[in-house]
Amino acid sequence: MSRDHPSRPPEAAAVAEAEAFLAAHPDIAAFDLVLIDLNGIARGKIVRRHELLPIFRAGRHLPGSILGLDVTGEDVEETGLVWSDGDADRRAWPIAGSLVPLPWTSPPRGEVRLALFELDGAPMQADPRHALARQARLLEADGFHPVLAYELEFYLLDRERTADGDFQPLRLPLSGERPEGIQVYGVTELDRLEPFIDAVYRGAEAQGLPVETMISEYAQGQFELTLRHAGALRAADDLAMLKRLIRGLAVRHGMMACFMAKPFAGRAGSGMHVHASLADAAGNNLFADRGEALSPLLKQAVAGLLATMHESMLVFAPHLNSWRRFSAQSYAPTTPTWGTNNRSVAVRIPAGAPSGRHLEQRAAGIDSNPYLVGAAVLAGMRKGILEKADPGPETTAYAETAGDALPPDWRSAIETASRSAFLKDALGERLHHVFLALKRAEYRRFAAEVTALERRLYGEVV
Incomplete structure (x- = not known):
């Protein structure tokens, strides 16, 4: 697999960050993928160790509706991110410098923070992190x-x-x-x-x-x-x-x-x-x-x-x-x-x-x-x-x-x-x-x- 995905945004974390982290933490077997929604709530999933490098190389698909959830985690159709959008996937990319251990977990896990982008690499404009960046x-x-x-x-x-x-x-x-x-x-x-x-x-x-x-x-x-x-x-x-x-x-x-x-x-x-x-x-x-x-x-x-x-x-x-x-x-x-x-x-x-x-x-x-x-x-x-x-x-x-x-x-x-x-x-x-x-x-x-x-x-x- 190519180390540079064609839609990789320039702000995505380098693959070398994940390679160095895995080498330094051989005991970590799983990672929390975390995206902060508009209510400030952490959402995402847990992946296994072998999945981390592919995410740094090519991103990871996540539904755009993850940013259209209320505080209870229910879809809000009026956001335009649910059924009217076909619950379409976007591509999440790791944020540089966000790959860290979770020292309170046993067995130990790591965490990487994500930002959401369109499939062509443009910022997904409903992601609050992009608003601050702009x-x-x-x-x-x-x-x-x-x-x-x-x-x-x-x-x-x-x-x-x-x-x-x-x-x-x-x-x-x-x-x-x-x-x-x-x-x-x-x-x-x-x-x-x-x-x-x-x-x-x-x-x-x-x-x-x-x-x-x-x-x-x-x-x-x-x-x-x-x-x-x-x-x-x-x-x-x-x-x-x-x-x-x-x-x-x-x-x-x-x-x-x-x-x-x-x-x-x-x-x-x-x-x-x-x-x-x-x-x-x-x-x-x-x-x-x-x-x-x-x-x-x-x-x-x-x-x-x-x-x-x-x-x-x-x-x-x-x-x-x-x-x-x-x-x-x-x-x-x-x-x-x-x-x-x-x-x-x-x-x-x-x-x-x-x-x-x-x-x-x-x-x-x-x-x-x-x-x-x-x-x-x-x-x-x-x-x-x-x-x-x-x-x-x-x-x-x-x-x-x-x-x-x-x-x-x-x-x-x-x-x-x-x-x-x-x-x-x-x-x-x-x-x-x-x-x-x-x-x-x-x-x-x-x-x-x-x-x-x-x-x-x-x-x-x-």
Whole structure:
């Protein structure tokens, strides 16, 4: 078989990567093929060791409908990727640098991440990774090289539910007790979680994930991990891989890793904060301070993010539960504001060395897709830069809700996104159509459900 398939896209991983990996890991007998869908869910299949090299040489057929699935894994015909498309195959190609061991598996398996292409090698436009790649290329064509880093907030929960079927915080492995009180930044909770934390760091090292600080967050059982900055695509890949690492390790430690934006009504929600800057071709930070003042380029990028936030909120808050995260006097922004060293705003300029200055977009929840979030963030920044926009005065105190500056709820966000020329351009027309079809189908599913709360409130009253 030829080592170069005629439709091989230039970004596909080299065959030599697989050959070297197989030589270095003779004990790995199977591999997870993983593609991230529009809901951020990992989908794919497990293949045997002897199948890996042919996949690197010629790709692997996967149905395009894999990108037309809702959160339950059911087809959504309105995406145009199911029966109206004949459930046609596309060709998936390995992503360079994504072939890694899965250190939590026994017997040991490996993982390779995939991107979907048309049979002729053109990017399959409903694949969210291609949307981020396109926005990164547009900035690079303007002389700007995007650098991103994602923060991962999540809950570790007991796998056993309460008598009412509700989630409950984990039992800390070393003490067997559940955390009490908020204990934000508590080191005792981290110490008593040591077996899991050690497994996370060892697993991240084995997979080449640049995982850094772990903290106890603002609720019982809530934690945060940070990732070191990288190029736009690599940063989103790292976030997707880290979620899978944490989920896999949690279940093997008797826990449940929860990436809902708001699993508990009275506790903190979980965000996916995105740190972003732009570099020149030599790697110099173009957002670095100019003397005592912030860089004009940085302020233009901030202005673009604020101007497009209303239209982008469905990307940042894609599910019904996502909208429970936004409330007054919380760490989730409720209005498009910006400020320096202020965690109540939507776009924060963190304190730090002037040479490392960057922005932090705080609207996205951890339940959102990192590729879609990255694409919307980069597109918003680019819009502000091209228009030389002004973000206006910064917010120096708590950022209060400003009327209807953001969509008030999920349904409104769906309709706003459907009308948005900006979002259609940021995601691409086909991806925009598929994403909206999935969100509308998900909304209809919830709208048709009669909840226990409804029965309790209305059953013998109205």
